Amino acid sequence: SQQGEEDPQALSIQEGENATMNCSYKTSINNLQWYRQNSGRGLVHLILIRSNEREKHSGRLRVTLDTSKKSSSLLITASRAADTASYFCATDTNDYKLSFGAGTTVTVRA
Amino acid sequence: DAGITQSPRHKVTETGTPVTLRCHQTENHRYMYWYRQDPGHGLRLIHYSYGVKDTDKGEVSDGYSVSRSKTEDFLLTLESATSSQTSVYFCAISEEGRGHPNYGYTFGSGTRLTVV
Numbered sequence: 558s559q560q561g562e563e564d565p566q567a568l569s570i571q572e573g574e575n576a577t578m579n580c581s582y583k584t585s586i587n588n589l590q591w592y593r594q595n596s597g598r599g600l601v602h603l604i605l606i607r608s609n610e611r612e613k614h615s616g617r618l619r620v621t622l623d624t625s626k627k628s629s630s631l632l633i634t635a636s637r638a639a640d641t642a643s644y645f646c647a648t649d650t651n652d653y654k655l656s657f658g659a660g661t662t663v664t665v666r667a
Numbered sequence: 668d669a670g671i672t673q674s675p676r677h678k679v680t681e682t683g684t685p686v687t688l689r690c691h692q693t694e695n696h697r698y699m700y701w702y703r704q705d706p707g708h709g710l711r712l713i714h715y716s717y718g719v720k721d722t723d724k725g726e727v728s729d730g731y732s733v734s735r736s737k738t739e740d741f742l743l744t745l746e747s748a749t750s751s752q753t754s755v756y757f758c759a760i761s762e763e764g765r766g767h768p769n770y771g772y773t774f775g776s777g778t779r780l781t782v783v
Contacts, residue, residue: 597777598777599777600759645709658709
């Protein structure tokens, strides 16, 4: 079963707007990661946030983590057409793997 | 993606035939993973390796086997392909193991496998 669940499943925004997506998970984690996947390509690692961190920034990306609610959010500011992709959260728990959610598909309209 | 190559990129095979997918890395990373991606399921771990000849099962390992005889190569074999194994297969590598604060995967471009 999937550890992480993204919400919403799909998101359509205008270029220049912000995009926010959420990830909820079930068990305690060591860290949580976000990945991007462009159509027909592999996943690309975006950002990692540790369980003792609450917020992290990388360029136009902002990630928050609330371990009490077992949730994370990814904010993409000032979106561009190139941000059109699927975004996945992945959780690193105390077993042997990263567990991925089903993803949020983001479409940025020109 | 730089440093990791999957082959073939596309393959069509018949039910019951064996199939081997190859993942090759030039990063000298210790950890290698095979995932499959299906609509609505995200990525699910098939097998992973934490060193040469050291492998373990993931959550969907039935019908699959792996081998890692060299650091740079991780092979995934479908012993007798079935239609349920039609999927996109991704290989990933990681320099650090799970739990490390800099732990993150680098993915290959995927192999699209169709079993008819």
